[in-house]
Amino acid sequence: MTIKDLSKKYEFYLFIIIISLCILFTFCTKEFLTIENFLDLLTNYSFLGIMSAGMLIVLISGGIDLSFTAIATISEYMIALIIINYSGNLLTAFVVSCCIGIILGSFNAFIIYYFKAPSLIVTIATLNIFYGFIILVTKGRWIYNFPIWFRETKNIFEFTSGNGTEYGITLPVLLLLFVFSITYILLNHTFLGRKIIAFGGNQEAARRMGFNILHITIFVYAFMGFLAGVGAISHVLIVQTVQANAIVGRELEVIAAVVLGGASLAGGKGTILGTILGVTLIAIMWNGLVLMGISSYWHQVILGLIIIISVISSAYSSRKSILGGTKIDIK
Amino acid sequence: MLIVILIFLTILFSIFLPGKVFSVGNFQSMAYQLPELSILAIAMMITMLSGGINLSIIATANTSGIITATILTRLITADSGNSFYISVIAILAGWTAAFLIGIVNGFIIAHIGVSPILSTLGMMTVLQGLNILYTKGYVISGFPPEILFIGNGTILGIPFALIIFLIIAFIISILLDRTPFGLSNYLIGSNETASYLSGINVKKTLIWTYAISGLLCGVASTIMISHFNSARAGYGASYLLVTILAAVLGGVNPYGGLGKVSGLVIALFILQIASSGLNLLGVSTHFTKALWGIILIFVIGLRNIKFKNNIKKLI
Numbered sequence: 270m271t272i273k274d275l276s277k278k279y280e281f282y283l284f285i286i287i288i289s290l291c292i293l294f295t296f297c298t299k300e301f302l303t304i305e306n307f308l309d310l311l312t313n314y315s316f317l318g319i320m321s322a323g324m325l326i327v328l329i330s331g332g333i334d335l336s337f338t339a340i341a342t343i344s345e346y347m348i349a350l351i352i353i354n355y356s357g358n359l360l361t362a363f364v365v366s367c368c369i370g371i372i373l374g375s376f377n378a379f380i381i382y383y384f385k386a387p388s389l390i391v392t393i394a395t396l397n398i399f400y401g402f403i404i405l406v407t408k409g410r411w412i413y414n415f416p417i418w419f420r421e422t423k424n425i426f427e428f429t430s431g432n433g434t435e436y437g438i439t440l441p442v443l444l445l446l447f448v449f450s451i452t453y454i455l456l457n458h459t460f461l462g463r464k465i466i467a468f469g470g471n472q473e474a475a476r477r478m479g480f481n482i483l484h485i486t487i488f489v490y491a492f493m494g495f496l497a498g499v500g501a502i503s504h505v506l507i508v509q510t511v512q513a514n515a516i517v518g519r520e521l522e523v524i525a526a527v528v529l530g531g532a533s534l535a536g537g538k539g540t541i542l543g544t545i546l547g548v549t550l551i552a553i554m555w556n557g558l559v560l561m562g563i564s565s566y567w568h569q570v571i572l573g574l575i576i577i578i579s580v581i582s583s584a585y586s587s588r589k590s591i592l593g594g595t596k597i598d599i600k
Numbered sequence: 601m602l603i604v605i606l607i608f609l610t611i612l613f614s615i616f617l618p619g620k621v622f623s624v625g626n627f628q629s630m631a632y633q634l635p636e637l638s639i640l641a642i643a644m645m646i647t648m649l650s651g652g653i654n655l656s657i658i659a660t661a662n663t664s665g666i667i668t669a670t671i672l673t674r675l676i677t678a679d680s681g682n683s684f685y686i687s688v689i690a691i692l693a694g695w696t697a698a699f700l701i702g703i704v705n706g707f708i709i710a711h712i713g714v715s716p717i718l719s720t721l722g723m724m725t726v727l728q729g730l731n732i733l734y735t736k737g738y739v740i741s742g743f744p745p746e747i748l749f750i751g752n753g754t755i756l757g758i759p760f761a762l763i764i765f766l767i768i769a770f771i772i773s774i775l776l777d778r779t780p781f782g783l784s785n786y787l788i789g790s791n792e793t794a795s796y797l798s799g800i801n802v803k804k805t806l807i808w809t810y811a812i813s814g815l816l817c818g819v820a821s822t823i824m825i826s827h828f829n830s831a832r833a834g835y836g837a838s839y840l841l842v843t844i845l846a847a848v849l850g851g852v853n854p855y856g857g858l859g860k861v862s863g864l865v866i867a868l869f870i871l872q873i874a875s876s877g878l879n880l881l882g883v884s885t886h887f888t889k890a891l892w893g894i895i896l897i898f899v900i901g902l903r904n905i906k907f908k909n910n911i912k913k914l915i
Contacts, residue, residue, distance in 0.1 A: 380897055380900075384897070394893040394896040397889045400889070401886045401888075405884055524718075573722050577722035577726065581708065585712065
């Protein structure tokens with residue numbers, strides 16, 4: 270692949286932006302280019318990454334899901350219930366959390382499919398339903414009395430750095446890698462993935478091809494729910510507390526990351542590589558801003574600008590490619 | 601159907617809460633709450649009619665309110681005699697800001713071709729961020745009596761805000777039903793390509809749609825800040841779901857092209873009666889929120905069944 274081919278790719282530009290941001294932050298702050306910071310970043314943004322993979326699939330299928338944060342919150346309370354009240358182990362918590370995600374995600378899918386309603390409106394409604402009920406049941410209580418073994422199952426490979434601080438690859442990071450790889454395989458190497466892309470590209474065409482639209486819809490939203498369950502586990506492992514308002518409201522960050530990665534709401538477009546780069550860009554940007562000591566009030570403004578600029582640029586590039594397609598070569 | 605629900609609710613609350621929901625006091629408080637929500641719902645509705653959505657209505661309203669409030673509190677001091685002109689300027693400045701935000705939304709959607717969900721979502725985030733950045737989460741308060749009159753005063757016993765709302769509902773329903781702009785807006789909602797091919801200036805119409813939506817947010821914000829006697833970044837955060845719910849309940853097709861202001865107004869009455877009834881019953885606000893979600897899904901389901909039956913009849 271030559272530079273000319275690369276320059277046509279959206280991901281290439283993202284990569285250049287990330288590299289230049291890294292160089293900028295390395296010069297501006299001492300703490301940025303250290304292995305501790307890198308591993309911390311990876312752990313802290315694993316939740317964002319896991320959710321983004323699910324959102325990518327939903328966006329590729331031509332839908333949108335805003336209710337996953339509420340699903341993840343419900344899963345977190347269930348994890349806490351299992352581990353604290355029933356003294357279950359991590360695996361049962363994981364399985365139950367994912368099952369809740371799959372069930373609630375399928376609920377979204379059924380409504381979207383049978384009521385023929387826009388996914389945005391349905392998931393705004395279910396966000397309020399799920400979140401309203403979980404607050405009603407738990408009264409918004411904070412839970413932080415996790416057993417000691419739970420607090421210590423964080424690092425998998427531990428090693429000590431030169432100055433004596435211990436750090437390691439954490440379980441959330443492994444979950445993140447797992448999620449990215451299954452999403453990659455799903456999109457690029459399975460028939461189902463191809464179906465989802467085709468469905469997002471043109472729903473009517475996909476239906477007439479004989480694809481079972483119900484199955485695809487259920488799979489897409491259940492997958493999002495499943496990843497909300499995985500994300501819930503990783504989030505609980507990182508923060509060691511369960512609180513009702515920790516995740517709800519972070520939908521935008523996830524959508525921003527995926528859209529930044531080149532996915533479009535029109536469906537049928539988006540790659541896992543782009544999403545990974547989008548998440549990386551947001552993570553590095555946040556981290557750099559914090560290290561440079563910029564007020565957190567700015568974060569939301571910058572997030573919004575990222576969303577607007579990235580949707581505008583991707584709309585421009587897709588329009589260019591359509592115009593480019595109509596060019597007639599006289600020679 | 602909506603009228604039936606309204607009558608049903610009336611009977612239900614008369615039995616369970618006799619003399620409470622339908623008391624003069626409750627009606628008055630409803631008459632003060634209804635206008636700001638209703639104007640925001642109209643702002644949401646006209647974009648939904650064009651097949652889009654405007655998620656930035658609340659943020660736009662708060663930005664506009666904060667601008668108005670800043671001008672009011674900065675310019676009016678104890679010794680400046682007549683505060684009337686300053687109030688007018690402040691309100692117009694807020695409306696202009698809201699109108700410009702709407703134009704930017706419309707431009708991004710119509711000319712650049714970004715989906716309405718994403719561009720208004722981005723706009724919402726930017727505006728919310730700016731609001732918090734500017735106010736630092738504090739409240740801006742202290743308005744002259746002219747401003748307070750808008751949200752709290754009455755003319756012949758009718759709340760002034762309610763009169764504003766009725767005028768706006770009237771203007772918008774004329775605009776939608778009797779003008780080329782309104783009809784093009786409906787047509788774009790049902791089929792954008794067809795309207796483009798039949799010679800409608802889709803881009804111009806869409807920009808106007810979002811600009812009007814923005815302007816309505818500005819008007820709602822004036823009533824809102826006057827009602828609360830303050831402006832803040834977080835007012836009306838729970839209104840977004842309710843405005844979508846009211847629009848869909850009032851018969852607006854979530855994919856665009858169908859819906860009337862009259863349906864929306866009845867839907868808003870239903871929601872207002874239901875919410876004050878639930879409030880008087882002592883139901884938790886979180887439950888109410890969940891209930892709104894359930895009703896929204898239920899209504900969408902009913903619409904779909906009705907739509908299928910209509911198609912069967914046609915065939």
